[in-house]
Amino acid sequence: MTKLSVNINKVATIRNARGGNNPDVLKVAVDCELFGAQGITVHPRPDERHIRYMDVRSIKPLVKTELNIEGNPIDKYIELVLEVCPTQVTLVPDTDDQLTSNHGWDTVANRAFLTDVIGRFKEAGIRTSIFVDPSCKMVEGAKECGTDRIELYTEPYAAGYPRNREEAIKPFVEAAKVAKELGLGLNAGHDLSLENLTYFHRNIPWLDEVSIGHALICDALYMGLGNTIQAYLACLKD
Ligand SMILES: CC(=O)[C@@H](O)[C@H](O)COP(=O)(O)O
């Protein structure tokens, strides 16, 4: 079964535009679960322009499914994750001024650092995932770091899908096969949508989780949050 984790960063972005508490990010997290989401993802960035560190602290006791905290493991992020103790932590190599995540880790060059950080989170009982490009070498490198899972960075798949989906999926299937052979859990995310999700899942049915934010929140403007979550869940049916 592939779980749907809803990334609520975009909800926080709208709230932050006016400085008040509308929409209420905490209520949205709870409602996503009521509507069928099997996880909540948050991605706090150092400038807190999306979800804030304080939001993450407040969300933890409310989430009844799985809380996934994504981000670059700088010191204050590591402290936050160890304090909140989510179900899963996903390490993403973002720079501070990045518009959004746009690449995975070089798991070979950063092996010592990643091994150390992964070890600290696992010692605290937190499942770990490393965000990687669809490269067999990077998946093997992630395994060497001791992580439980990887998350495939799916933007290139989403970008290539309208032109040639057979070509776009190829490196992802290869990387996913390597992950499976190595016994790594498998997540995927970035720019997945109602257009491209079914095909991705059909070709990699052993996916453990997808985390989806941007397209899902955009769809919810037209379809409503409940209908939208149900539509995404339907793409993940076995
Ligand atoms: C790692 C990843 O791909 C997502 O967390 C993505 O970066 C969403 O973040 P924003 O919606 O805040 O851009």
Ligand SMILES: NCC(=O)COP(=O)(O)O
């Ligand atoms: N890990 C990917 C994620 O959480 C959401 O990415 P997107 O759907 O907002 O591009």
